[in-house]
Amino acid sequence: MRRLLASALIAATLPGLAVAQDRPSLLDYFSLDVITQRIIQSGIMVLRTQLDLKYSDMSVDLRTGGITMTDVAAWPLPDWDEEGTCEIRVGRVNIRSAALDQPDRLRIKAQLLNSSFPASCLPREARMPLDMAGLTEVKLPRMTIDIDYGIPASDATMRIYADVTDLVVADMTAEFAYIWMDGRRDMENPDPVVFLKSATLALENRGVWAVLKPQMPPPFTGEGAGLVVEGVIGKSLLEEIRGDNPQLTDSMRAFVASVGEAWPAFLASPETLVLETGIEGDEFL
Secondary structure: OHHHHHHHHHHHHHHHHHHHHHOOOHHHHOOHHHHHHHHHHHHHHHHOOOOEEEOOEEEEEOOOOEEEEEEEEEEOOOOOOOOOOOOEEEEEEEEEEOOOOOOOEEEEEEEEEEEEEEHHHOOHHHHHHHHHHOOOEEEEEEEEEEEEEEOOOOEEEEEEEEEEOOOEEEEEEEEEEEEEEEOOOOOOOOEEEEEEEEEEEEEEEOOHHHHHHHHOOHHHOOOOHHHHHHHHHHHHHHHHOOOOOOOOOHHHHHHHHHHHHHHHHHHHOOOEEEEEOOOOOOEEO
């Protein structure tokens, strides 16, 4: 009889135990992941005062410094989009930061997968390549932005990768010995302080050259095109140098010369164009 009574009590208690185990504990409500997600959601609600934004799901994992959002859609309503057709869609956003045990480094790596937006999101002058290619929208299967900043020395490494369907694959890497802002003269509009160590830009032709080549003046594509491009870039750099008597540095002249050499090679085989700074030491920009 006692055994039967004990068995009945256990059977009656089991459903309640199962429900209790399914309920979140008090620690679940106050975990760092949940608190961080709440903070991010609050930031998103503030961001919605500037643009319409929605997503289907978000997950946060502080152990890996990761944030993931899926099915993101945004409507920024830029001034030139009079009809309000600009809609940015991203299938998946992965954001990674430095681990918690690396307090002296700030790292943000954002990866956007299956992104797209119509031409109306771009200013009118920037739509020309799309119009010439007969494209009405930009599709990016993958885009990655990776910034690694060291707090003690204010050094940084930056990489941007973008795969634009039917146009180009761009891969840019830059290494800075020092980078920050100088607000001593004007805190509202601080001046950038940048010491560049090296930079590389690789462009892989996926159709953009067939669009741009017919629109380029003959000097840029004919015999002696390297010297023409070298002169144009050198002039552009001089215009960016401050002072009464601007002069190109040795590193700048080396970069301009490298472009002059790389351009004819690209014209002969328009597949990949690689540009490098060739800086020796640190260059103040």
